[in-house]
Each structure stands twice: as C-alpha cells, then as structure tokens.
Amino acid sequence: MDSPVGKKLTGLVAATFTPLTPQGEINLPVIGLYIDYLLEHQGVRNVFVNGTTGEGMSLTVEERKKLAEEWCGKGKGRLEQVIIHVGCMSLKDSQDLARHAARAGADGIAVVSPSVFKPSDAGVLRQFLQEVAAAAPDLAFYYYHIPALTGVNLLARDVLEGIEKQIPSFRGLKFSGSDLMDFGQCVSYCPSDWSILYGMDEQLLAALVMGANGAVGSTYNYLGRKANSILSAFEKGDLTRARTLQFEVQDGISYAVKLGFDVAVNKSLMSEVSGLDLGPPRLPLRPCPQPRAVSIAQRLREGPATGPIPRQNTDG
Ligand SMILES: CC(=O)N[C@H](C=O)[C@@H](O)[C@H](O)[C@H](O)CO
Numbered sequence: 001m002d003s004p005v006g007k008k009l010t011g012l013v014a015a016t017f018t019p020l021t022p023q024g025e026i027n028l029p030v031i032g033l034y035i036d037y038l039l040e041h042q043g044v045r046n047v048f049v050n051g052t053t054g055e056g057m058s059l060t061v062e063e064r065k066k067l068a069e070e071w072c073g074k075g076k077g078r079l080e081q082v083i084i085h086v087g088c089m090s091l092k093d094s095q096d097l098a099r100h101a102a103r104a105g106a107d108g109i110a111v112v113s114p115s116v117f118k119p120s121d122a123g124v125l126r127q128f129l130q131e132v133a134a135a136a137p138d139l140a141f142y143y144y145h146i147p148a149l150t151g152v153n154l155l156a157r158d159v160l161e162g163i164e165k166q167i168p169s170f171r172g173l174k175f176s177g178s179d180l181m182d183f184g185q186c187v188s189y190c191p192s193d194w195s196i197l198y199g200m201d202e203q204l205l206a207a208l209v210m211g212a213n214g215a216v217g218s219t220y221n222y223l224g225r226k227a228n229s230i231l232s233a234f235e236k237g238d239l240t241r242a243r244t245l246q247f248e249v250q251d252g253i254s255y256a257v258k259l260g261f262d263v264a265v266n267k268s269l270m271s272e273v274s275g276l277d278l279g280p281p282r283l284p285l286r287p288c289p290q291p292r293a294v295s296i297a298q299r300l301r302e303g304p305a306t307g308p309i310p311r312q313n314t315d316g
C-alpha cells in the first residue's frame with residue numbers, strides 16, 4: 001500500500017447489478033460467477049457495489065451488508081478494488097454501513113448526497129460526508145456526484161472545497177454528470193493521488209481528455225472490453241480509434257434510450273449479454289420486457305443493421 005488508505009483507483013470500475021432470485025431476494029451465489037465474468041470476459045478488475053445500478057437505495061441495510069461481504073469475500077485476491085457505496089437517507093445507516101465495509105475488507109467507500117431532505121449548500125453536504133467518513137477513517141473515501149438522480153444541483157467543485165481538511169481519508173470522486181467544466185475544475189483542484197472517475201459512459205473520451213483517472217459505470221459490466229480499448233487507444237494518442245469506439249458505445253446507448261432504458265432494462269441486458277441470471281429488479285422499477293433486452297444486446301453485438309444505402313451512379 002502506497003498511502004495509509006490504499007492504492008490509487010484507476011481504469012474501469014463496474015457499477016454492479018444486484019442479483020435477485022425470482023422471488024426478489026438477494027441471490028448471493030451469483031456473485032462469485034459475476035466476478036469470474038468481469039475478470040475473464042470484460043477485463044474489469046474493480047467494482048462499485050450497492051450504487052445506483054445495484055439498486056442500493058432499494059435494499060435494506062442488512063441486505064447491503066450481506067452483498068458487501070460477498071463481493072469483498074469472493075473478490076479477495078482476484079479483484080483489484082471493491083468500493084462499497086454506503087450512502088443512505090439516514091446518516092446513522094450510512095455510518096453503520098461504513099463501519100461494516102471496513103470490517104468486510106472493502107478497499108474504499110463512496111457516498112451519494114441524501115436526496116429527500118436535500119443539503120441546502122455544499123458546506124452542509126461536506127459535513128454529512130465528513131460524519132460518514134469518520135465512521136471508517138482508514139478507508140479511502142469517495143464522493144458520488146449524480147445530480148440528475150439526486151436533484152442536488154451543487155457543483156462538485158464546490159463540494160470539494162477544503163474537503164481534504166475535513167476528511168483526511170478523502171481520495172476522490174465519481175462524477176456522473178455531463179458538466180465537463182465542473183468536471184475539469186474538480187480535476188484541476190485534486191492532488192495527483194486522488195482519483196477522479198467519470199460516470200457517463202457515453203462520453204468517457206471527453207472526460208479522459210479533461211483528465212479523468214478512470215471511470216465507474218453500468219455499461220462496463222458488458223462493454224468493459226470496448227471501454228478498455230478506448231482507454232488504451234487514448235493512452236497511445238490514437239484519438240481516431242478512441243472516437244470510433246466511443247461512437248459505437250454511443251450508438252448502443254442511444255438505441256437503448258430510444259427503446260426505453262433504465263436500471264431494470266440495463267440489468268436484463270447484462271443477463272442477456274453475460275448469461276448470468278441476475279433476476280428481476282425490485283419495485284418501484286418495472287421488469288424489463290425480454291425482447292427489449294434481446295434487441296439491445298443484438299445492437300451492441302452487431303451495430304446498426306444497415307449502413308447508408310450505396311448510391312447508384314446514374315449521371316455518367
Ligand atoms: C444513472 C446511471 O445509472 N448512471 C450510470 C453511472 O453513473 C452510468 O453508467 C449510465 O448507466 C451509463 O452512462 C448509461 O447512460
């Protein structure tokens with residue numbers, strides 16, 4: 001370990017789905033297979049557990065603990081880093097989960113802003129984060145910024161102001177927003193041992209240009225290989241290649257969005273692509289109609305069915 005709170009987090013991080021049984025109970029035995037799949041088929045070595053994609057807010061504290069234990073236990077010696085999302089509406093629940101993540105052997109924790117009672121300014125959100133971080137002071141701590149989902153429209157850069165003084169274990173953020181100016185200002189604020197992870201998979205390349213150290217996202221579960229190729233093309237300076245791959249990702253996501261795309265559809269898509277049985281989503285998400293997942297999976301595999309129709313030369 002290079003610093004008291006662990007190794008810098010870089011590269012791709014899959015925001016994991018939560019496997020449920022057909023009856024809607026957490027399905028722990030799938031997790032070992034899930035880890036095999038990420039490592040062997042996607043080249044993804046880091047996970048972000050119990051976040052948005054994992055329906056973390058729809059799970060009980062007890063379920064979240066069991067999932068954290070399973071991911072940390074099965075990931076040990078195989079995954080590089082297991083980050084557990086411990087954000088809750090209740091500070092006490094978040095602290096409980098933070099302490100638990102430390103005991104379970106997590107490499108870091110992340111916290112989203114509470115969103116029913118929204119923090120009225122960046123200062124009070126920092127205070128909330130600080131009190132969660134203090135419950136697990138030896139774990140790397142990340143702020144999870146996702147304004148479209150929380151409705152907390154603070155600039156991430158404002159949340160970072162002076163945060164290193166309040167949270168000695170602070171190591172970076174997961175930025176799931178489209179505001180690349182705010183993102184750039186975060187990168188420019190952060191010391192080099194922090195990790196700035198981007199979370200809108202459809203425009204990862206733009207964030208790499210702006211200085212992202214890696215990315216956390218749902219699509220890295222099933223498009224990890226392609227996203228890894230974006231990272232390596234970017235590192236080699238081959239922007240043409242990186243852009244071509246990014247456009248392929250954009251085609252798949254925009255196709256999905258046209259058919260209707262949410263965490264439930266995304267989860268079915270992962271089951272369809274990986275062959276893992278992740279089961280249904282939990283209410284209030286509606287189960288995904290099977291043909292939709294099949295159709296998106298096909299689009300990801302094959303790209304657009306037809307290119308432009310070649311023009312006949314009629315004028316000569
Ligand atoms: C709202 C949401 O789930 N965002 C994910 C992470 O932040 C992303 O990985 C998106 O799922 C992805 O960029 C596709 O839109």
Ligand SMILES: CC(=O)C(=O)O
Nearest residue numbers: 015051052053217218
């Ligand atoms: C994408 C992400 O980080 C999440 O699902 O929480």
